[in-house]
Amino acid sequence: MNQKTWGGRFRGDTDARVEAFTESISLDRRLYRHDIRASQAHAHMLAEVGLLTASEAESIVAALDAISADIESGKFEFSIQLEDIHTHIEHALIERLGDVGRKLHTGRSRNDQVVTDVKLWVRDALDALDDRLQQLQRALLDAAERNRELVLPGYTHLQRAQPVLAAHYFLAYIEKYQRDRDRLADCRKRVNVLPLGAAALAGTSLPIDRDSVRRQLGFDALAGNSLDVSSDRDFLLEFVFDLSVIALHLSGWAEEWVLWTTTEFGFLDLPDAFCTGSSIMPHKKNPDVLELIRGKAARVVADLQQLMILVKGLPLAYNRDLQEDKAALFDAHDTVAASLELAAALVRESRFRADAIALRLEDGYLDATTLMEFCIAQGVPMRAAHEAVGKLVRLCEERRCRLAELPPDVYESVCPGLSAGVYKVLGVANALAAFRSAGSTAPAEVDRQLALWRQRLA
Numbered sequence: 088m089n090q091k092t093w094g095g096r097f098r099g100d101t102d103a104r105v106e107a108f109t110e111s112i113s114l115d116r117r118l119y120r121h122d123i124r125a126s127q128a129h130a131h132m133l134a135e136v137g138l139l140t141a142s143e144a145e146s147i148v149a150a151l152d153a154i155s156a157d158i159e160s161g162k163f164e165f166s167i168q169l170e171d172i173h174t175h176i177e178h179a180l181i182e183r184l185g186d187v188g189r190k191l192h193t194g195r196s197r198n199d200q201v202v203t204d205v206k207l208w209v210r211d212a213l214d215a216l217d218d219r220l221q222q223l224q225r226a227l228l229d230a231a232e233r234n235r236e237l238v239l240p241g242y243t244h245l246q247r248a249q250p251v252l253a254a255h256y257f258l259a260y261i262e263k264y265q266r267d268r269d270r271l272a273d274c275r276k277r278v279n280v281l282p283l284g285a286a287a288l289a290g291t292s293l294p295i296d297r298d299s300v301r302r303q304l305g306f307d308a309l310a311g312n313s314l315d316v317s318s319d320r321d322f323l324l325e326f327v328f329d330l331s332v333i334a335l336h337l338s339g340w341a342e343e344w345v346l347w348t349t350t351e352f353g354f355l356d357l358p359d360a361f362c363t364g365s366s367i368m369p370h371k372k373n374p375d376v377l378e379l380i381r382g383k384a385a386r387v388v389a390d391l392q393q394l395m396i397l398v399k400g401l402p403l404a405y406n407r408d409l410q411e412d413k414a415a416l417f418d419a420h421d422t423v424a425a426s427l428e429l430a431a432a433l434v435r436e437s438r439f440r441a442d443a444i445a446l447r448l449e450d451g452y453l454d455a456t457t458l459m460e461f462c463i464a465q466g467v468p469m470r471a472a473h474e475a476v477g478k479l480v481r482l483c484e485e486r487r488c489r490l491a492e493l494p495p496d497v498y499e500s501v502c503p504g505l506s507a508g509v510y511k512v513l514g515v516a517n518a519l520a521a522f523r524s525a526g527s528t529a530p531a532e533v534d535r536q537l538a539l540w541r542q543r544l545a
């Protein structure tokens with residue numbers, strides 16, 4: 088007998104090249120646990136509505152557990168002749184149970200089965216990713232607290248701009264990863280809608296109870312249109328988009344830290360265990376992990392492109408093209424999951440070179456904007472203050488000095504009376520202390536945010 092589940096209509100064997108070209112088992116075997124879980128719920132439901140006897144359902148559920156154990160222990164044999172994980176498991180079931188096994192696929196198609204499995208898998212992945220993001224946020228928060236006294240130059244255009252507390256810097260990424268977590272939670276709502284029961288495309292004439300399966304598998308709702316179900320990969324586009332944003336966040340941070348470990352910056356020491364050396368240059372310590380976090384973000388974004396192009400122009404309902412979704416899904420997921428774990432470890436174990444940072448902190452006029460704001464507070468119109476401070480910076484460049492080193496008469500010439508208070512806002516420490524707006528790097532504001540996040544991430 089032809090061992091294909093659809094063999095009845097066919098004469099002779101499938102061409103071996105076709106089997107190799109059309110298989111998906113090499114990728115979708117990762118879904119086995121979810122496939123079995125969904126099949127067990129389906130079997131229970133079939134018994135509830137009288138399409139299986141209670142003892143048939145029981146033996147199916149038990150046999151599926153045994154198959155799961157075989158797969159886990161490596162005893163299970165995979166073959167491209169059985170195409171995908173769904174066929175493998177059904178085939179193994181029939182080998183064990185004969186005709187009872189032949190009843191499991193009642194009222195079900197691989198078309199709704201595969202989306203159900205993928206949704207169950209994505210749901211687990213979403214929860215695990217949320218956990219990894221939270222670990223990273225905690226590592227960032229610890230680093231923020233560990234470096235609470237450290238002041239960093241803040242940059243725009245990668246040019247020195249204004250001083251920021253290192254804690255403020257770490258809190259910035261905590262915010263980004265929180266939005267990433269919120270996006271995943273939002274995606275989960277649409278993932279958690281049950282496809283199973285749509286059958287091939289139109290539903291079934293058999294008296295199935297989709298709500299029973301929904302309850303058993305913990306879905307929030309039933310997909311409302313059977314035609315929509317098997318062609319729906321929106322949730323994968325969303326999921327991989329969300330993964331792409333995480334990868335992009337990681338890549339910007341990785342680039343920052345690659346720069347900060349250079350001799351030119353000298354801000355940061357990475358742990359040896361996370362760096363590699365050069366086969367020819369004995370002194371090298373390279374930030375490969377950061378470089379690869381940056382580099383692998385390209386793969387994740389490419390995976391998103393692949394999925395979007397995959398669904399473009401597909402007519403309703405199921406089309407075999409959709410089988411190609413797994414490669415992009417798994418690759419994007421695995422890449423981001425690994426990157427998040429390594430990023431958290433790097434944040435935990437890297438150390439700032441506070442002395443080296445402090446040594447050059449007064450370079451680059453980080454206090455210029457605060458000086459301008461001080462002039463504004465004295466009544467100088469903003470544009471005039473901007474112009475005047477710009478000229479003072481020019482003067483400093485000529486004299487090779489800092490703003491704090493200009494004599495009082497220079498400040499008096501900008502605005503009479505200015506010299507009285509101006510030295511209290513000049514210099515990085517003073518400039519930093521002068522901030523006050525909500526969400527700013529003002530020390531009190533940063534402390535408030537640290538306490539808030541300590542609570543939220545507890």
Ligand code: ARG
Binds near residue numbers: 115197
């Ligand atoms: N291997 C297929 C996939 O993963 C299973 C669904 C096949 N359905 C079909 N009608 N041929 O998408």
